[in-house]
Amino acid sequence: MMGQTLKLRVASAVTLAPTLKAFRFVPAEGGLVPASGPGAHLRLFLRDGDKVHRNAYSLIANPDDRSHLSIIVRRVAASKGGSAFLHEQVREGDVIEAGLPANLFPVIRTARRHFMVSGGIGLTPFLAYIAAFEAGGTPWELHHFCRPDERGVFEALLDPYAGTRVHIHSGGTLDVLDGPLSHQPLGTHVYTCGPDALMTGALERAAELGWPKARLHSESFGGAVAGGAPFIAVLRRSGIEVAVDAETGLLDAIEAAGVEAPCLCRGGACGQCLIEVADGVPEHRDHFLDHEERASNRFIMTCVSRSKTPRIVLDL
Amino acid sequence: MTIQFKPDETFREDFTYSNSDAAVLRFPFPFPEDVYMYSVNIEPHVPGGPTPAFDNPFDVDEHYVAECRERAKVLEQDPSRCKVLPHMMAAQWDTLELIMESFAASYPAHFTLTREGTNWTWENRPLGIRDSFVFGDASTLPLPPFEYITRQAQGDFTLQDQREDNLFVDGGMVTTQADWSMDFNVGMTFHQWHGPVPLAHEKGVFDRALKFLLRLQFGAPVRRLNWTMTVNPRLDTSPENYPQWGPDRTTLTADNIGAKLHLRVELQSLFRLPRSNAILFGIRCYLCSIEDLARVEVWGKRLHRVLRDLHPDIADYKGTTRYRDLAVAYLAAFDDGAALPSGTAPRQATLPPKG
Numbered sequence: 001m002m003g004q005t006l007k008l009r010v011a012s013a014v015t016l017a018p019t020l021k022a023f024r025f026v027p028a029e030g031g032l033v034p035a036s037g038p039g040a041h042l043r044l045f046l047r048d049g050d051k052v053h054r055n056a057y058s059l060i061a062n063p064d065d066r067s068h069l070s071i072i073v074r075r076v077a078a079s080k081g082g083s084a085f086l087h088e089q090v091r092e093g094d095v096i097e098a099g100l101p102a103n104l105f106p107v108i109r110t111a112r113r114h115f116m117v118s119g120g121i122g123l124t125p126f127l128a129y130i131a132a133f134e135a136g137g138t139p140w141e142l143h144h145f146c147r148p149d150e151r152g153v154f155e156a157l158l159d160p161y162a163g164t165r166v167h168i169h170s171g172g173t174l175d176v177l178d179g180p181l182s183h184q185p186l187g188t189h190v191y192t193c194g195p196d197a198l199m200t201g202a203l204e205r206a207a208e209l210g211w212p213k214a215r216l217h218s219e220s221f222g223g224a225v226a227g228g229a230p231f232i233a234v235l236r237r238s239g240i241e242v243a244v245d246a247e248t249g250l251l252d253a254i255e256a257a258g259v260e261a262p263c264l265c266r267g268g269a270c271g272q273c274l275i276e277v278a279d280g281v282p283e284h285r286d287h288f289l290d291h292e293e294r295a296s297n298r299f300i301m302t303c304v305s306r307s308k309t310p311r312i313v314l315d316l
Numbered sequence: 317m318t319i320q321f322k323p324d325e326t327f328r329e330d331f332t333y334s335n336s337d338a339a340v341l342r343f344p345f346p347f348p349e350d351v352y353m354y355s356v357n358i359e360p361h362v363p364g365g366p367t368p369a370f371d372n373p374f375d376v377d378e379h380y381v382a383e384c385r386e387r388a389k390v391l392e393q394d395p396s397r398c399k400v401l402p403h404m405m406a407a408q409w410d411t412l413e414l415i416m417e418s419f420a421a422s423y424p425a426h427f428t429l430t431r432e433g434t435n436w437t438w439e440n441r442p443l444g445i446r447d448s449f450v451f452g453d454a455s456t457l458p459l460p461p462f463e464y465i466t467r468q469a470q471g472d473f474t475l476q477d478q479r480e481d482n483l484f485v486d487g488g489m490v491t492t493q494a495d496w497s498m499d500f501n502v503g504m505t506f507h508q509w510h511g512p513v514p515l516a517h518e519k520g521v522f523d524r525a526l527k528f529l530l531r532l533q534f535g536a537p538v539r540r541l542n543w544t545m546t547v548n549p550r551l552d553t554s555p556e557n558y559p560q561w562g563p564d565r566t567t568l569t570a571d572n573i574g575a576k577l578h579l580r581v582e583l584q585s586l587f588r589l590p591r592s593n594a595i596l597f598g599i600r601c602y603l604c605s606i607e608d609l610a611r612v613e614v615w616g617k618r619l620h621r622v623l624r625d626l627h628p629d630i631a632d633y634k635g636t637t638r639y640r641d642l643a644v645a646y647l648a649a650f651d652d653g654a655a656l657p658s659g660t661a662p663r664q665a666t667l668p669p670k671g
Contacts, residue, residue, distance in 0.1 A: 036591065100533075102533055109477055132406075271528075287531075
């Protein structure tokens, strides 16, 4: 199940660089797009033949008038999935499906100052952040890391804010962060988004310089990513077997097979989707079960968890 | 649907508030079983439920105009009932947008929202309000956006900011409360403001509830019911005004308890706000005398059993200790002890005449 879905028309699709394309969506059936805030992402459900690609992209703006939603998509090298589909197949005028915006990387509203570190396409949520900071008059500073050949593209995206607050680095080292991270006023929060190595590097440097954990934030799609090794779920009471592929969540696969399963938050937290395991070993990814319950292998939260064994038998 | 409002009823002094038969039958009765204990009784806030009180994101009923007037009176006497910390401005606009959109969609006969980009016009016909303003520009509204819109809605509202894996109650409009203070609680964390609740902490209810709420998603609001009892149909049972309502508990007698003692139910709703990522907590308060409740057969019997067998710590926390025996004795007359089906629907379409 995809929850509540939106129908969006592609109002524009503009190539920014060989691997970067900007999309602007408007409501396909009139009206307004849902409201969103800085850091929110949009999950696209892209129908490609009998396959559905589910890809999440940060919104680069949150317009007050709710006239449109905008994203920038990097084409992943050798992608056979959503990013290649968006780059090659999706054209202006096409109608696509999306989930409601969700935010796993919100701005800290009590911060006195915002210090952002992005790498490559990880800039996208910060485009929305910066617009909000500008509107609210909150001080900010951005350090963006990119390859030398893409510098021009990012300079263009950041052009409206050019000046002392935007620093673009294409030298391949994070050392340039040490100075600025050592001289931030009290009340500053640090945010990072980009490749894992960049985020980990930035957070480690900040931690070494004495930044408390509560002041450090990184983008994570958490529950929005379902992947893992494929397995078979045997639904004992329904009398069917469901193949769960590498990109699909267990609950999604159960629902796609037409079986009604309990659920609520779909983020591994609420406990509603708890199902008893009759055989097999769950790979727990939830925040709900306690240590003992996990170790017992008797329960699984279907919305986020998977199976360590090739087959898992569920009381469903 | 057009609602017949009762603009002149009062919630203080002469207490002319009363429920029509239809209002009794739509009451969100909170006890699906004969025994009450704390639990994380949260369900999706989707249209539909045991009574029409659950049909809309924000319920408007016959008491709407009178309740808004009562709120204005409370605020006039004590402006500290509405508090919003400065970093919650985005959440203020979120709240205004959510309530205006919901009211206009649920009750088009009474409310209209017209939008041209960020130029909005809001018409609230029951209260005679018509304002044009620029969404996002607080200087174009007569009041800050949160206060502006919550003065036009029934029930209390609080705003929770989410940070440090916690929720902070960083704003609220609280004039119809069951003995807690916004002014006292503002800025507290989730566990701090729930500190006084007995038993539930030990059961892990708040740990689990917080974990759940931190992951609440935009577009998937949830709700729960809470309850207490109030002597006289008084909305403002605040700690600030305790001297005015505390003594009411001593006025109950076997003869007047049916009409004077009210079951107070809060239909609590929780919405993830999209722009601010804050959570809006709606606390919609319903009052019904136990005499009226007993006109619904299954409710009268169940209320008797719940009150009779209530855990003493909970009875105490809810302030019922002084009159519980009297209420149980009153309700016993309606209870033949027959087994009741679980659930809260009234299971009858009309009420017998009063008394």
